[in-house]
Amino acid sequence: MAVQLAPVQRQLGLFDKFIAQTTETLILKEKLLSLSGDSFDISLASGQPIFKIQGRHMTISGRKTVTDMQNNHLFDIVKEHLHIHSTYAAEDPQGKKILQVKSSFKLIGSKATAEFQSRDGHWETLTMSGNWMDTTADIVCKNTGAVVARIDRKLLKARDIFGGQQTYALVVAPGVDMALMVALCVALDEKNNEK
Secondary structure (H helix, E strand, C coil), X not given: CCCCCCCCCCCECCCHHHECCCCEEEEEEECCCCCCCCCEEEEECCCCEXXXXXXXXXXXXXXXXXXXXXXXXXXXXXXXXXXXCCEEEEECCCCXXXXXXXXXXXXXXXXXXXXXXXXXXXXXXXXXEEECXXXXXXXXXXXXCCEEEEEEHHHCCHHHHCCCCCEEEEEECCCEEHHHXXXXXXXXXXXXXXX
């Protein structure tokens, strides 16, 4: 897993504690025995656990709670209804929207746009486009054109992909919030599962 991404010009994110210092590869692995089918364990490529996602059973919004390994509630990922295209949001523990991900029509593959206000006060727009047949997507900063993260199942071994679980490799550029990139990856996964 030797993919390297260039550092971003200025930090992108909400959680200073989870800003990548070097290119980091995270492995998102769906829990096989999850009741909701939407729970994930997230670890660094080294195997060190970093986040947990717990899907809540029987919720209309498909709410997923994201925590760090100390069980600190970072945010929830929810599906927003009453939109023409699939829309997901990340809400802080008080219910305030901190990120919105909207999908848009693309003939082949998937496309989505994410918007949030970074810790430094800048509004950020990230575009995600990819091909779920190949299970790859680049997350690009609209302002700079820089690839800030890449979702790529090709980086994984066949045994990690097969077996009924969704498993993703998420490569995050230096200076980018890993927790936020996990939210984008899960939103794309949810959109893909709607079909």
